[in-house]
Amino acid sequence: MQSGFWASRGRAVVPFLMVLLAIAPVSAKDREPTQAVDSGSFGVFTNGRRVATETFSIEQVPGGSLVTAQVKTEGNNSPAQSAELRLTAGGDLVRYEWRDLGPNKASLVVTPNEQFLIEKVSTSNGDKPAEQPFLMPTSTMVLDNNFFVQRQLLVWRYLGSSCKQEEGKTQCPTTPAEFGVLVPQDRTSMRVSLQLVGREKVKVGGTERDLLRLTLKDDTNDWALWVDDQNSFKLMRIVVAANSTEVVRE
Numbered sequence: 001m002q003s004g005f006w007a008s009r010g011r012a013v014v015p016f017l018m019v020l021l022a023i024a025p026v027s028a029k030d031r032e033p034t035q036a037v038d039s040g041s042f043g044v045f046t047n048g049r050r051v052a053t054e055t056f057s058i059e060q061v062p063g064g065s066l067v068t069a070q071v072k073t074e075g076n077n078s079p080a081q082s083a084e085l086r087l088t089a090g091g092d093l094v095r096y097e098w099r100d101l102g103p104n105k106a107s108l109v110v111t112p113n114e115q116f117l118i119e120k121v122s123t124s125n126g127d128k129p130a131e132q133p134f135l136m137p138t139s140t141m142v143l144d145n146n147f148f149v150q151r152q153l154l155v156w157r158y159l160g161s162s163c164k165q166e167e168g169k170t171q172c173p174t175t176p177a178e179f180g181v182l183v184p185q186d187r188t189s190m191r192v193s194l195q196l197v198g199r200e201k202v203k204v205g206g207t208e209r210d211l212l213r214l215t216l217k218d219d220t221n222d223w224a225l226w227v228d229d230q231n232s233f234k235l236m237r238i239v240v241a242a243n244s245t246e247v248v249r250e
Helices: 015-019 149-162
Strands: 035-046 049-061 064-073 080-088 093-100 107-113 116-122 130-134 164-166 169-171 177-183 188-204 207-217 222-228 234-240 245-249
Touching (some): 049 149, 064 149, 149 177, 149 188, 149 222, 149 234, 188 234, 207 234
Antiparallel strands (some): 035 245, 049 064, 064 080, 116 130, 164 169, 177 188, 207 222, 222 234
């Protein structure tokens, strides 16, 4: 999975884990009322230098959840990308849309169609959208390039499906859990694995915090992820050592 800027079941850990993830397209009026689940921003750093910022929000809405994000690279005329992910209350994909907000104006949409996920890619030249099917279920997670909030959703899926709480501690299997994921910008699918490593003290924004550490492995990289189990299991930090990349919640 390219980074884009560089290259045992148990009960749910927290009550909202099964509510996380999205809805069919509806009007603004029909979306009311909404309830904020999480929002904020991630700073993206390569070799210690800030290269991008992702702003995001996760909302509980009628029928599921709505996850929106925008990534902007550094620079006066820096390009930006936006993503909107809609999922049912059970976490199944309803619609994913990505847009290049720069001069190219490219876009893509992923929607389910019976046993397939159908990706349609449009470009600024006005050609008919290119269409690509993936024989994958609607439970497939989207892990697109550059959108780190989607990694948080994957962590929540892992915690809700594979782990449990015992005496106030998060207990997960000793073997990794595997997930099928779709990377729409690359027009590809893959399998990734997630595993809880343990608890570590980590500095985030200059403050030392006691966080859970997980390892995410994909076709190209190992990702170290830290989440705050005292604050709704929010993703706080990511490190991809292979390309000297760090992502920090701000």
